[in-house]
Amino acid sequence: VSRFEDTCAGIGDVDSEAAASTQRLLDGKTKPRRSLGRLEDLACTIASITGRSPPSLPTKAIVLMAGDHGVAQEGVSAYPSEVTWQMLLNFARGGAAINVLARQVGARLVVADLGVSGPEAAIPEVRSCRIRPGTANFTLGPAMRPDEAVVAVEHGMAIAQELVEEGVGLIGIGEMGIGNTTAATALLAAFSGEPPRAITGRGTGIDDATWARKVAAIEKALAVNRPAGKSALEILAALGGFEIAGLAGVVLGAACHRIPVVLDGFIASTAALCAAGIAPHAAKYVLASHRSVEIGHRLVLQALGVEPLFDLGMRLGEGTGAALAMPLIEAALRLVHEMATFDQAEVTDTGR
Amino acid sequence: VSRFEDTCAGIGDVDSEAAASTQRLLDGKTKPRRSLGRLEDLACTIASITGRSPPSLPTKAIVLMAGDHGVAQEGVSAYPSEVTWQMLLNFARGGAAINVLARQVGARLVVADLGVSGPEAAIPEVRSCRIRPGTANFTLGPAMRPDEAVVAVEHGMAIAQELVEEGVGLIGIGEMGIGNTTAATALLAAFSGEPPRAITGRGTGIDDATWARKVAAIEKALAVNRPAGKSALEILAALGGFEIAGLAGVVLGAACHRIPVVLDGFIASTAALCAAGIAPHAAKYVLASHRSVEIGHRLVLQALGVEPLFDLGMRLGEGTGAALAMPLIEAALRLVHEMATFDQAEVTDTGR
Numbered sequence: 001v002s003r004f005e006d007t008c009a010g011i012g013d014v015d016s017e018a019a020a021s022t023q024r025l026l027d028g029k030t031k032p033r034r035s036l037g038r039l040e041d042l043a044c045t046i047a048s049i050t051g052r053s054p055p056s057l058p059t060k061a062i063v064l065m066a067g068d069h070g071v072a073q074e075g076v077s078a079y080p081s082e083v084t085w086q087m088l089l090n091f092a093r094g095g096a097a098i099n100v101l102a103r104q105v106g107a108r109l110v111v112a113d114l115g116v117s118g119p120e121a122a123i124p125e126v127r128s129c130r131i132r133p134g135t136a137n138f139t140l141g142p143a144m145r146p147d148e149a150v151v152a153v154e155h156g157m158a159i160a161q162e163l164v165e166e167g168v169g170l171i172g173i174g175e176m177g178i179g180n181t182t183a184a185t186a187l188l189a190a191f192s193g194e195p196p197r198a199i200t201g202r203g204t205g206i207d208d209a210t211w212a213r214k215v216a217a218i219e220k221a222l223a224v225n226r227p228a229g230k231s232a233l234e235i236l237a238a239l240g241g242f243e244i245a246g247l248a249g250v251v252l253g254a255a256c257h258r259i260p261v262v263l264d265g266f267i268a269s270t271a272a273l274c275a276a277g278i279a280p281h282a283a284k285y286v287l288a289s290h291r292s293v294e295i296g297h298r299l300v301l302q303a304l305g306v307e308p309l310f311d312l313g314m315r316l317g318e319g320t321g322a323a324l325a326m327p328l329i330e331a332a333l334r335l336v337h338e339m340a341t342f343d344q345a346e347v348t349d350t351g352r
Numbered sequence: 353v354s355r356f357e358d359t360c361a362g363i364g365d366v367d368s369e370a371a372a373s374t375q376r377l378l379d380g381k382t383k384p385r386r387s388l389g390r391l392e393d394l395a396c397t398i399a400s401i402t403g404r405s406p407p408s409l410p411t412k413a414i415v416l417m418a419g420d421h422g423v424a425q426e427g428v429s430a431y432p433s434e435v436t437w438q439m440l441l442n443f444a445r446g447g448a449a450i451n452v453l454a455r456q457v458g459a460r461l462v463v464a465d466l467g468v469s470g471p472e473a474a475i476p477e478v479r480s481c482r483i484r485p486g487t488a489n490f491t492l493g494p495a496m497r498p499d500e501a502v503v504a505v506e507h508g509m510a511i512a513q514e515l516v517e518e519g520v521g522l523i524g525i526g527e528m529g530i531g532n533t534t535a536a537t538a539l540l541a542a543f544s545g546e547p548p549r550a551i552t553g554r555g556t557g558i559d560d561a562t563w564a565r566k567v568a569a570i571e572k573a574l575a576v577n578r579p580a581g582k583s584a585l586e587i588l589a590a591l592g593g594f595e596i597a598g599l600a601g602v603v604l605g606a607a608c609h610r611i612p613v614v615l616d617g618f619i620a621s622t623a624a625l626c627a628a629g630i631a632p633h634a635a636k637y638v639l640a641s642h643r644s645v646e647i648g649h650r651l652v653l654q655a656l657g658v659e660p661l662f663d664l665g666m667r668l669g670e671g672t673g674a675a676l677a678m679p680l681i682e683a684a685l686r687l688v689h690e691m692a693t694f695d696q697a698e699v700t701d702t703g704r
Contacts, residue, residue, distance in 0.1 A: 030449075032557045034557075035666065036664075036666055037665025037666040038666075078702060078703045080700060083699060086697070086699040089697070089698075090382055095691060096383075097383055103686075105679070204703055205384045205387070205703050310661060316383050316384065324680060327456070328676060334453075335449055335452050338447075338455075347439060347442060348431065350430060
């Protein structure tokens with residue numbers, strides 16, 4: 001049996017009794033019942049995912065996957081494809097936004113090349129998982145073959161498993177890839193049935209003419225690749241990107257090991273939607289961080305059944321929103337562990 | 353000249369050129385322009401407050417002030433007044449939510465008794481600034497005399513000045529006081545002209561009968577104390593609380609020293625509204641953290657002209673929301689300091 005099938009088969013339901021047990025712990029703490037709002041929900045959700053009450057304070061990692069996109073040839077982005085590789089170098093040197101935020105929150109950053117164009121394996125700090133230097137232009141045919149998509153997913157599963165074996169208990173996901181909002185929007189259109197023009201956003205900040213080309217490229221991709229009736233994996237292969245497939249694998253791998261995954265923006269969340277299409281229970285293992293400016297993000301989060309923790313008008317990707325959510329998640333868990341109960345503190349408990 | 357007058361006279365306008373300079377720094381960093389959204393605004397706002405571009409990474413403190421309220425006799429809370437003193441002890445022992453969060457974010461916590469009922473100066477970890485053991489019941493007359501309000505405000509100014517002298521550059525404010533949502537709602541009604549029943553919330557979690565008593569108490573307080581046409585300081589004295597007046601003083605003191613103040617929920621934000629009534633420029637020195645469940649909070653934040661960073665359905669107070677916002681504020685500043693520019697990283701900059 002393959003890693004792919006094994007991992008998917010290993011994803012079970014979450015543990016609602018652990019969640020209820022953590023809520024009871026929180027109800028005994030010196031505060032009005034439920035007055036910590038969604039922080040209480042967060043702690044309970046992590047209990048349900050890990051099956052532990054109280055859940056322990058996790059070691060944190062962020063997996064950032066990069067890939068290039070053949071559809072960039074259609075002129076759908078404000079930046080040329082070479083920027084993907086240039087940013088890999090920036091990640092390796094520690095100068096990108098995600099480096100700053102991962103350092104701040106104490107998360108290990110794993111950067112992987114799933115299919116960037118540019119010199120391969122030239123950056124020792126970047127893990128080479130390259131399938132090909134960029135997907136094919138999906139306005140002309142599938143972005144990748146199904147077997148390539150499986151390999152990309154399995155790279156993600158392997159990285160998740162390694163992190164778990166090294167003691168990581170909370171994984172954020174992020175991405176970099178010029179053209180990848182176009183791929184994610186095509187995937188969302190295929191999964192939701194929404195018309196591309198209703199869900200296509202401005203990506204890195206494109207003008208009206210570029211936006212029109214982006215919508216046209218997605219419409220053509222749907223006409224050429226005909227996703228209706230196909231499996232989630234087939235749709236992912238036809239319309240996705242290597243980094244999106246890889247991140248879907250991280251979600252599946254983490255879910256198999258009962259580790260919560262913190263989403264980032266539109267593209268990373270769409271990768272989770274692909275994972276949930278492959279193994280439906282996977283959606284229960286993800287936590288939303290922010291809601292991005294990208295208009296499709298709201299729909300993706302709804303489809304996953306998760307509510308974002310904040311909306312700061314961000315649209316950068318890289319895992320930046322996931323990193324910013326980590327202190328909130330950690331706060332929720334610390335409160336369960338460290339707050340005194342009414343009994344311990346001898347505080348009168350007349351609230352309900 | 354008094355500390356009160358000196359401090360208010362020292363509050364000037366913020367520095368819009370420093371903000372513009374920080375935005376220019378951010379525009380050179382390796383990311384699409386403005387893609388960090390409100391994190392970019394945060395960095396610029398702190399530049400405008402401090403007058404420095406880039407603003408330095410600040411040492412953080414949270415000032416938590418406690419006080420009791422005569423109006424609690426009207427049966428407006430789910431908890432008895434004794435809980436305020438019990439919670440002081442809990443803060444001193446490190447078992448309350450704010451202790452957990454302040455430890456997590458690396459903020460020094462200063463707890464001050466501005467007017468709690470219960471043994472005075474019995475807890476060495478709590479700074480004694482007690483004016484009286486609780487305000488008078490403001491349904492029968494003013495909560496405090498104007499000179500008492502000035503003393504409370506000056507305690508807050510003194511604490512802010514001490515913190516600044518010790519190198520603190522970011523101050524969060526929080527409160528504890530059974531009955532203080534009733535006082536804050538009365539203040540908001542007086543400042544905004546809104547009818548009490550439209551802006552009265554559920555505080556720590558009260559039932560319908562308690563809510564009706566709370567509305568009636570506020571209506572009676574307004575009828576008895578007649579705030580119309582009075583100065584902000586007179587209104588604060590008539591309808592406020594010692595901890596609310598103290599926190600208004602912290603805001604004024606911080607503003608005088610060009611130090612940003614992170615608001616918490618409804619009561620702490622109402623203290624800032626009182627500060628802005630006393631010295632209008634003071635509103636420019638505050639940053640909103642969360643929007644609480646308490647319905648008046650939205651109005652107070654609007655009146656101050658600030659947008660919350662997140663809404664997690666919290667209603668605890670103590671400075672918990674302020675503490676949770678501190679990593680976001682720190683992230684904004686670290687990004688300005690640590691991200692590479694397009695030139696440094698040799699990344700192609702074709703975005704606008």
